[in-house]
Amino acid sequence: MMHAASSKERYEGLLCALGDTREGGCTYGEAMVVGIMVQSIASLNYINYQLLVINFNADTPGAPRQWWFGGGTDLTPAYIFEDDVKHFHSVQKGACDKFDASFYPRFKKWCDDYFYIKHRDERRGLGGIFFDDLNDYDQEMLLSFSTECANSVIPAYIPIIEKRKDTPFTDEHKAWQQLRRGRYVEFNLVYDRGTTFGLKTGGRIESILVSLPLSARWEYDHQPVEGSEEWKLLDACINPKEWIC
Amino acid sequence: MMHAASSKERYEGLLCALGDTREGGCTYGEAMVVGIMVQSIASLNYINYQLLVINFNADTPGAPRQWWFGGGTDLTPAYIFEDDVKHFHSVQKGACDKFDASFYPRFKKWCDDYFYIKHRDERRGLGGIFFDDLNDYDQEMLLSFSTECANSVIPAYIPIIEKRKDTPFTDEHKAWQQLRRGRYVEFNLVYDRGTTFGLKTGGRIESILVSLPLSARWEYDHQPVEGSEEWKLLDACINPKEWIC
Numbered sequence: 001m002m003h004a005a006s007s008k009e010r011y012e013g014l015l016c017a018l019g020d021t022r023e024g025g026c027t028y029g030e031a032m033v034v035g036i037m038v039q040s041i042a043s044l045n046y047i048n049y050q051l052l053v054i055n056f057n058a059d060t061p062g063a064p065r066q067w068w069f070g071g072g073t074d075l076t077p078a079y080i081f082e083d084d085v086k087h088f089h090s091v092q093k094g095a096c097d098k099f100d101a102s103f104y105p106r107f108k109k110w111c112d113d114y115f116y117i118k119h120r121d122e123r124r125g126l127g128g129i130f131f132d133d134l135n136d137y138d139q140e141m142l143l144s145f146s147t148e149c150a151n152s153v154i155p156a157y158i159p160i161i162e163k164r165k166d167t168p169f170t171d172e173h174k175a176w177q178q179l180r181r182g183r184y185v186e187f188n189l190v191y192d193r194g195t196t197f198g199l200k201t202g203g204r205i206e207s208i209l210v211s212l213p214l215s216a217r218w219e220y221d222h223q224p225v226e227g228s229e230e231w232k233l234l235d236a237c238i239n240p241k242e243w244i245c
Numbered sequence: 246m247m248h249a250a251s252s253k254e255r256y257e258g259l260l261c262a263l264g265d266t267r268e269g270g271c272t273y274g275e276a277m278v279v280g281i282m283v284q285s286i287a288s289l290n291y292i293n294y295q296l297l298v299i300n301f302n303a304d305t306p307g308a309p310r311q312w313w314f315g316g317g318t319d320l321t322p323a324y325i326f327e328d329d330v331k332h333f334h335s336v337q338k339g340a341c342d343k344f345d346a347s348f349y350p351r352f353k354k355w356c357d358d359y360f361y362i363k364h365r366d367e368r369r370g371l372g373g374i375f376f377d378d379l380n381d382y383d384q385e386m387l388l389s390f391s392t393e394c395a396n397s398v399i400p401a402y403i404p405i406i407e408k409r410k411d412t413p414f415t416d417e418h419k420a421w422q423q424l425r426r427g428r429y430v431e432f433n434l435v436y437d438r439g440t441t442f443g444l445k446t447g448g449r450i451e452s453i454l455v456s457l458p459l460s461a462r463w464e465y466d467h468q469p470v471e472g473s474e475e476w477k478l479l480d481a482c483i484n485p486k487e488w489i490c
Contacts, residue, residue, distance in 0.1 A: 119444045119453070178460065185461075186454075189434040190444060199364045199435060208364070209431075212463040215423065216430075219459070221451045 048072065048194075049150045069142045070132035072107070073153050074115055075160075076125025076184060078177035079229050080236060082243075084160045085126050089243040091156035092129045095148045099141065107131050112240040117187050122237040124187040125180075132193065176230050178217035183237075185216045293317065293439075294391045314387045315377035317352070318398050319360055320405075321370025321429060323422035324474050325481060327488075329405045330371050334488040336401035337374045340393045344386070352376050357485040362432050367482040369432040370425075377438070421475050423462035428482075430461045 049071030075088045089108070096103035111130035115123050129149065134142060169177075188195050188211055198208035224230035294316030320333045334353070341348035356375035360368050374394065379387060414422075433440050433456055443453035469475035 119447070119450050182457075185430060186434060189431060202364070205364050206466045209463065210465060212427075214464070215460060215462045217460045218454065218457040220455060 049146045067135055067139065068132070069134040069146050071146055071149060072111055072114070072128060072130030073149070073156070074111055074125050074128035074130065075157075076180065078173070078180045078233065080126070080233050081160075081164065084164070085243050088126075088128065088156045088160065091152050092149075093244060095145075095152035096129065098148060099145045103145075104129065115187060117183060117191065119190070120183065120186070122183070122234065123240060124184050124237070126236055126243070127240060175217065176224075178215060179219060179222060180233070181213040181216035182218045184213055188212060294395045312380060312384065313377070314379040314391050316391055316394060317356055317359070317373060317375030318394070318401070319356055319370055319373035319375065320402075321425065323418070323425045323478065325371070325478050326405075326409065329409070330488050333371075333373065333401050333405065336397050337394075338489060340390075340397040341374065343393060344390045348390070349374065360432060362428060362436065364435070365428065365431070367428070367479065368485060369429050369482070371481055371488070372485060420462065421469075423460060424464060424467060425478070426458040426461035427463045429458055433457060 049069075073092065075085060077084070092108075093104040096107060107129035108127060110132075111127045112123060114130045114132075115125065115127065117124060137145075188209075190196070192211075195208055195211070198205075224234055294314075318337070320330060322329070337353075338349040341352065352374035353372060355377075356372045357368060359375045359377075360370065360372065362369060382390075433454075434444075435441070437456075440453055440456070443450075469479055
């Protein structure tokens, strides 16, 4: 599955959130939003990069203007294939390093902190990079950086799918994958900034919830056996790892 | 599946929410909580009745004391079997009418209003009865009433399961049922008072999320064909009906 989500509602919601209720009082200027969700049995990947620009009374010189970049991509497999995770993070690091050596560690940690399911004390997956409200660099530089990040998703993710798409799996593997998708649903509905914001401000619901998985599962008090492959994945979600040195 | 959820965490959360942070400053006196979730292909039913009593400094005469009853039961089938829905609501009305003729219409509407998925503008199912923060009657009377309601769930629901448990179903029926379970998940994680409260106050997560279904499904922009059985169910979720006259 692959989706691109429109963002008109998000702007309207943002304008509303920023407290500007004047008739025709604000317009938004430029935008680049792309949201892609790719799912397979091997793994699940979410990408979303955007530039948000809000002009208040754009025709008035000196009127307030706000802009920021936000985006990220994270890998949420049901099982750890260490080579895959290292590959994914390496490509993200490569994109970051072209701009600033501090970017990968900073945005890797931001990703681990952001995709955190507080009520479970675990992350939804194995991370990647993430940033939001970013405007502490030149706008052109951040646009190039976001574009580089967006372009890095295909080489980071598609080789994993190609490598794993025919990997055989049992009903038990599938049930565990579905359980992890349940965690993904919990994160998106309870914590994701864009989703919770969209739900509160009455945007187009099919766009807001486009990143929910096709199917998900819940089991009462499910505990993977210590040392099992399921346990290793959960452990990495609870204790984020440095995948590349 | 049948679960009973404990409630110690909920009290602790409630005490915290009520702003009482004094060491040993408050105790709770009495409690009756029962939460049962029954799922089958035919239908899904949730029941939860409770009396909450909070004593602040119980040993001090005249110290503030708060109590209320809350509870309800609602029917969330994937398809409408009109006889079943009428039977379910009739039994609920019978329990209510033993106490006050105003109860069924009042708590039926409260149920329709409560199990409302705002971002979809639809209810999660076909309703039943619901009330919360109820203390405008004598405590003994409300305890009898809640007990009557709890006892009414078996005769309201089990005959439906017995009648429908062997009804054949296709993959399409199952997919639609799973889609409705997705709505159930959305309601519980985003709106349910007990769930959202529990997530915020850090209670025991397996108790708080015990009412989530075993599995659920999401499809982008799914629209049932007008006039179809799926459409009829959705229509009844959007426009709550009076099932008994």
